[in-house]
């Protein structure tokens with residue numbers, strides 16, 4: 001079966017840009033136009049965050065966007081509807097990313113089915129245990145043709161990275177540092193060593209580097225080691241300030257891609 | 260029936276380790292080492308030595324004569340309120356700081372609601388000469404100012420949690436974020452039987468000294484170790500887990516957990532998790548959780564900051580699920596009245612958390628010779644302000 005994420009990595013070998021933002025932020029109905037503008041501006045993957053009341057892996061920027069989105073009335077059912085809207089007009093791969101609890105309350109089975117039908121290509125659920133995915137959900141995801149992406153961090157052991165690689169579809173999300181989300185400065189030499197180590201492992205899946213990717217310099221550096229990178233907090237900061245999303249998104253993506 | 264944790268950290272359907280990958284190595288390090296370390300002879304010697312000489316254990320099992328007359332039963336109070344720092348919380352912090360030292364950690368972080376766990380953590384950090392950072396909701400810092408200053412006197416840094424409703428849940432989020440950002444040199448001392456495996460099991464083991472002592476003390480008092488009832492309040496559930504632990508297999512012992520009903524279970528301002536919660540995932544474990552249909556965690560309410568938590572430890576979710584423990588609740592008013600009543604009847608001003616356990620006695624019909632244990636988890640000093648504001652005494 002065809003999946004937009006696996007197709008993308010087959011055809012594009014470097015500088016894959018994935019942009020993350022929170023559904024329902026800054027306004028409830030911004031989810032759809034932001035995705036369409038990102039695709040037009042040249043983003044390769046759209047990652048939409050499912051807001052949660054207790055985002056423990058996130059720094060202040062994404063925490064705040066979660067809170068605003070929930071205050072705006074965002075929820076998972078509405079997000080599925082918004083994805084359907086996006087999919088009517090866009091071909092870009094769409095990933096939903098969020099904490100397990102809202103997905104669990106929706107029902108993991110129902111969610112996988114509804115997300116796939118709406119046109120979602122992959123999921124990232126950072127607090128879903130690897131064993132639970134392997135034993136309970138892997139077949140379900142594969143039957144629905146949804147990629148599942150796991151995170152790895154600089155402290156993840158080689159054995160565990162190989163185990164994650166074996167059950168991943170699409171790509172692996174390499175968190176750049178032992179940290180919560182949030183834009184930071186340049187990479188340290190330890191981070192570069194970690195990227196090189198990953199590069200040397202000859203994994204089955206490509207990896208995208210995320211956390212702390214904020215500008216052209218960090219994006220292009222990350223892309224020399226991984227297949228590309230994921231930008232989140234920096235984009236959310238832009239949305240928070242933006243008076244003209246269409247134009248600002250275009251400039252933001254162009255700058256990241258260096259053209 | 261099996262009430263202990265399985266190899267993966269589950270109690271029946273509940274428990275596990277639902278954590279982002281950035282926390283995996285920290286938690287894995289604990290999981291791989293905690294039993295080996297805490298079951299070691301050296302550790303046990305040091306742990307029990309400190310419990311005896313520093314905490315003041317064993318705490319008395321006191322026959323409460325006037326309370327017994329009132330409820331027509333043989334009521335004993337397990338006096339955790341007489342522990343150094345004023346609550347059972349220190350049993351756990353002593354255990355965890357010894358473990359942290361064995362793991363070579365230099366820094367300690369903790370979350371706190373009422374401030375009791377924060378004070379107990381700051382205390383053991385002073386004792387061991389370790390750096391201590393305590394996260395506390397900004398709202399709780401205002402409600403529990405004396406405990407904030409106690410932590411500071413003890414040398415801890417108290418960091419206000421300003422996300423969410425700025426209470427215990429948010430302080431826990433902030434402590435977890437801190438741990439993600441400091442994965443190697445820092446140990447996170449969680450204050451209850453919550454969090455990812457192995458925390459619930461580890462904390463329950465450290466607190467199990469409570470029921471171990473009750474058994475010995477009852478044997479001395481009545482010739483056999485078994486009470487008919489054990490009552491304990493439940494926030495996250497650590498004092499209850501400790502008071503129930505060695506009775507779990509003795510099915511003839513009635514175990515009663517008391518949740519905070521706040522202004523009433525159905526008032527919308529409550530922390531009665533088993534009455535209002537559904538299975539969900541928060542702070543690293545699958546447990547019963549107060550939440551919306553959409554899976555957003557609901558902010559709980561109780562007059563007692565220590566019970567003001569939207570979940571319960573997974574061991575309690577399981578004990579509730581299989582019916583081994585009976586869960587009841589007491590409202591703010593019932594708890595405050597019980598706190599005043601205990602003060603008048605026995606000369607003991609309880610923590611408002613513990614007063615919840617006293618408050619439900621009237622919901623039970625005891626036989627005159629029933630032996631009833633109430634785990635008096637803490638003393639009321641920290642709650643003086645709340646008693647004064649309550650005013651009805």
Ligand SMILES: Cc1ncc(COP(=O)(O)O)c(C=O)c1O
Nearest residue numbers: 494495496497498565612636637
């Ligand atoms: C005196 C006292 N009792 C009970 C609790 C509730 O915690 P747990 O349910 O873990 O015993 C607290 C928490 O702060 C407390 O201070």
